[in-house]
Amino acid sequence: MQTNNPIFTPRKKLSHEVPDWIKDNPTFFITINTLPRGKNNLIHSNIIEAIKNSWKLYQSKDMVYIEHLLLMPDHLHILITFNNVPMIKTVRQWKRFITRKTKLEWQPDFFDHRIRHDESLSEKVSYIFNNPVRKGFVKNPTDWKYQWIRGMQELSEFI
16 A cells, blocks of 8 residues: 555565575465454354365375464464465465355465574464464463464364
């Protein structure tokens, strides 16, 4: 959103492309928001199942590996590795699929951050895991049942 207010500078649109000099398939922290924001758009059984099953399918085709996926009412966080498939195309196709299946609306685009080292990974895992606590939905992060880890396994298998 551009503004004429001199206090705010317009946001620069950043590319989702991985630089050529990155040789391995890096892990990304991605946030995808729904529309409208502030409303429970995701925590419905049919949408939960569609999201869970679609990422399991992508993973079974060896397109991605999911380290952590967490659904919040109006957005999702995912730590994901793309296995030689383009990130932007894969995310866009996934969003289109979910929209067709559930009529869910997404904000255009998404936020991504390439994980560069173990410290960054542990920070992102902590951020994702504690998101429901920060928002006041649960007192303990393990009580939030709308999350999957290490290849889309149920969190309860690791607790």
